[in-house]
Amino acid sequence: MTRRIRGNDYTVLDPPALGTWTPALRVSVVVPAYNGQEKLDLALAGLSAQSYPGELIEVVVVDNGSSPALRLPEIRPPGTRLIVCDTPGRADARNAGLAAATGDVIHWLDSDVVADRHEVEAHMRWHHLAPYLVVTSYLRFTTAALPPPEVVAAADDLAKLFEPAEPHEWLVDLVERTNGLTDTPNRAFSLHVGGATSVNRRLIDDAGPMDEELVLGQDTEMGYRLAQAGAVFIPEPLARGFHLGPSMRMRDKQPVDRVSHALIGDRVPHYRWLRTHPTRQWKVPYLEVVVEAGGYEETRATVDAVLAGTVPDVSVLLTGPWDTLVPERRAPLTDSRLDLTLIHGHYAYESRVRLTPSEAERLAPFRLRLPAGWVPGEDTLARLLDFTVDGGYGLVSVLLAETAEGVSEARLERRSAFARAALVTGPAPETALVTGPVPETVAGPAPETAAVAGPVPAARPYDGAGAQPYDEAITPADAGRYDEAVDDVYGSLWIDGETLGFLPSSETSPSRGRRMAYRARLETEAEVVKLTKEVERLRGQVTKWREESGRWRKTAVDLRREVGGLRREVATLKASRLRTMIKRISAKRAGPLRAGNGSGPSLPPEGETGTATSPGTEGPASTPTG
Numbered sequence: 264m265t266r267r268i269r270g271n272d273y274t275v276l277d278p279p280a281l282g283t284w285t286p287a288l289r290v291s292v293v294v295p296a297y298n299g300q301e302k303l304d305l306a307l308a309g310l311s312a313q314s315y316p317g318e319l320i321e322v323v324v325v326d327n328g329s330s331p332a333l334r335l336p337e338i339r340p341p342g343t344r345l346i347v348c349d350t351p352g353r354a355d356a357r358n359a360g361l362a363a364a365t366g367d368v369i370h371w372l373d374s375d376v377v378a379d380r381h382e383v384e385a386h387m388r389w390h391h392l393a394p395y396l397v398v399t400s401y402l403r404f405t406t407a408a409l410p411p412p413e414v415v416a417a418a419d420d421l422a423k424l425f426e427p428a429e430p431h432e433w434l435v436d437l438v439e440r441t442n443g444l445t446d447t448p449n450r451a452f453s454l455h456v457g458g459a460t461s462v463n464r465r466l467i468d469d470a471g472p473m474d475e476e477l478v479l480g481q482d483t484e485m486g487y488r489l490a491q492a493g494a495v496f497i498p499e500p501l502a503r504g505f506h507l508g509p510s511m512r513m514r515d516k517q518p519v520d521r522v523s524h525a526l527i528g529d530r531v532p533h534y535r536w537l538r539t540h541p542t543r544q545w546k547v548p549y550l551e552v553v554v555e556a557g558g559y560e561e562t563r564a565t566v567d568a569v570l571a572g573t574v575p576d577v578s579v580l581l582t583g584p585w586d587t588l589v590p591e592r593r594a595p596l597t598d599s600r601l602d603l604t605l606i607h608g609h610y611a612y613e614s615r616v617r618l619t620p621s622e623a624e625r626l627a628p629f630r631l632r633l634p635a636g637w638v639p640g641e642d643t644l645a646r647l648l649d650f651t652v653d654g655g656y657g658l659v660s661v662l663l664a665e666t667a668e669g670v671s672e673a674r675l676e677r678r679s680a681f682a683r684a685a686l687v688t689g690p691a692p693e694t695a696l697v698t699g700p701v702p703e704t705v706a707g708p709a710p711e712t713a714a715v716a717g718p719v720p721a722a723r724p725y726d727g728a729g730a731q732p733y734d735e736a737i738t739p740a741d742a743g744r745y746d747e748a749v750d751d752v753y754g755s756l757w758i759d760g761e762t763l764g765f766l767p768s769s770e771t772s773p774s775r776g777r778r779m780a781y782r783a784r785l786e787t788e789a790e791v792v793k794l795t796k797e798v799e800r801l802r803g804q805v806t807k808w809r810e811e812s813g814r815w816r817k818t819a820v821d822l823r824r825e826v827g828g829l830r831r832e833v834a835t836l837k838a839s840r841l842r843t844m845i846k847r848i849s850a851k852r853a854g855p856l857r858a859g860n861g862s863g864p865s866l867p868p869e870g871e872t873g874t875a876t877s878p879g880t881e882g883p884a885s886t887p888t889g
Contacts, residue, residue: 265687266393267751270655271448273396273497278388281381281501282314288390290383290461291321291366292340295348295356296374298329301409302507307339308412309377309421309504315384317341323363324374327356338412354473354481357457361472370461375507376402378459379421385502386461395466395686397486397494400459400502401435403428404509425505431456433512438498448655448679448753449533451496455486459504466492469682474530480523487531491626493682532628538576544615548576550644551627554635556583559602561636563609564768568638570615571774573645578625579616581606586619632674637663638771640764647763651675657684657753658746663760664767673760677753684748 268275292310296303303324310322322343326333328351335345348359361369368390370383378400386398405428418424437453438444444451454460460482470488473481490496512519528537532549552569556562566579583603591598598604610616617625629648633639639647651659657680661673749755 267687268495271451272445273495276392288367289319290368291364292370292372293323293360294372294374295325297327302375304336304412305377305415308415310340312380312416313383314381323360325356325360338416354475358472371457373458377505379503382502385499394463395493398461398497398499399454400504401500402431402504402506404506452486452490454496457482480527484530491678493686542575545576548578548627550577550629552631553580556606557635559605561768564638565635567774573642581618630676636768638768643764657749658755660757661760680749680753683752684745688748
């Protein structure tokens with residue numbers, strides 16, 4: 264059984280050290296080229312000195328209409344072939360090379376990339392561990408003077424020839440901020456670049472060749488399809504190479520982004536920021552909903568709700584016996600299959616609804632299997648998708664109802680997870696990893712190798728087909744056979760449907776038309792404006808209250824100060840009166856002192872009082888008595 268990798272966490276694999284194992288898989292290095300004979304000579308010189316066994320390396324050089332025509336140099340790997348593809352375009356040239364290749368692994372290599380002597384071996388040691396890997400080299404971009412091919416073939420370290428150089432900055436940044444691509448399986452496919460990437464042939468057979476309709480972005484688009492076929496993407500720092508000169512993106516980043524974003528957004532649903540339009544349709548939808556046709560009203564309620572939700576890039580696959588459906592024309596009301604006829608007629612011309620799986624596969628990254636008669640709320644599917652993406656799940660089963668007859672469920676399936684499950688549950692590869700030294704190859708010309716020109720085998724055109732083992736599993740019962748493996752490679756979960764907003768059709772109302780939704784939006788916006796004004800009015804009132812409150816606080820402070828002053832005055836008066844009273848009491852008690860020993864006046868005896876007049880006044884005066 265093939266090793267089960269969870270998400271894009273390839274770290275569970277343990278590749279052997281370079282030079283310590285014996286390979287068995289054959290690799291086809293496909294080198295598309297347009298002019299640039301001098302750089303092609305260096306690229307082939309680098310391939311001629313690889314540590315991977317020469318008898319397991321096939322090199323297919325594709326001349327894409329060069330003038331003058333390209334030739335094979337003397338220094339090249341054994342088994343090198345030259346074919347001609349006159350149709351211009353990188354995708355056409357690579358597909359021509361792919362059709363001519365015979366290896367177990369396809370290694371894309373640009374004609375202006377010189378591979379380090381261990382580059383191919385560093386790739387292939389991974390491919391011997393699992394049959395669904397995509398490995399990319401670390402390239403450095405150099406402007407150094409070009410050395411002779413024989414110097415390249417004999418070099419033990421290309422850095423001595425091509426440094427200083429700069430790295431593939433966006434690729435290095437992507438790898439570093441995603442923990443080596445292990446944290447973000449949804450974006451790992453961006454690693455697939457045609458300059459120096461290897462892919463297991465089975466994955467390409469499942470995903471299909473490069474899309475020849477694209478003028479730029481073919482590598483990324485194919486990487487997306489490889490991911491949907493179950494691929495795991497690996498950045499390999501030991502696979503090194505030097506790109507002779509800056510890349511197209513380095514030279515013209517903004518024009519390149521302008522073109523590629525315009526085309527890629529239609530084909531890669533995971534690039535959500537490129538899909539900002541609220542209603543338009545895309546070539547590859549984000550979600551496909553599979554509904555088995557039942558009663559007309561129930562089926563229509565389900566499909567219409569799906570199409571009217573907040574996920575605009577959605578398609579519906581209505582399954583049913585459409586090929587055998589023959590409408591009753593004489594007595595249609597008594598037709599036992601009248602509901603199927605109504606469903607077929609109702610959706611036959613809806614572009615977002617397919618009636619048979621044999622129509623062109625749209626390769627959506629998520630597939631929801633939903634029973635007819637169950638209606639999602641307006642934002643239900645978006646919430647379900649967000650929950651699945653945030654949790655990284657490969658399968659989310661939604662409990663709709665549980666009765667004595669059984670359980671009704673909906674299933675949201677991640678396509679890449681089920682494709683991976685189909686791969687890991689299949690037969691194990693026949694090739695085995697054997698430890699031991701790697702035979703050294705000898706650099707130099709291969710006189711037995713001849714250039715081949717003439718008709719190029721036609722590559723299988725890209726028809727949108729995904730990984731066949733999963734796409735053929737249309738019914739939930741068929742898809743269910745992969746559930747255990749899906750849980751291993753991505754994880755699975757059950758969730759309550761009512762919480763998300765799934766309801767039986769009998770408990771819902773028909774979807775509102777777009778005009779009604781538009782009017783409701785206008786009413787809502789008007790209400791928002793009204794409430795905003797009311798909020799502003801209340802804020803003004805609050806400001807006035809705060810100002811009034813400030814004045815009250817100031818008045819209260821002033822009053823407290825006045826009260827404090829009055830209290831101090833009262834306290835002072837009380838203290839003054841108390842002293843006065845004490846003095847009076849003391850004076851009353853003291854009176855004239857009685858005569859004592861004749862030395863001075865003395866206080867009068869108790870009970871005796873007298874009066875005296877001041878000098879100059881008339882009247883008796885009290886005198887002490889002896």
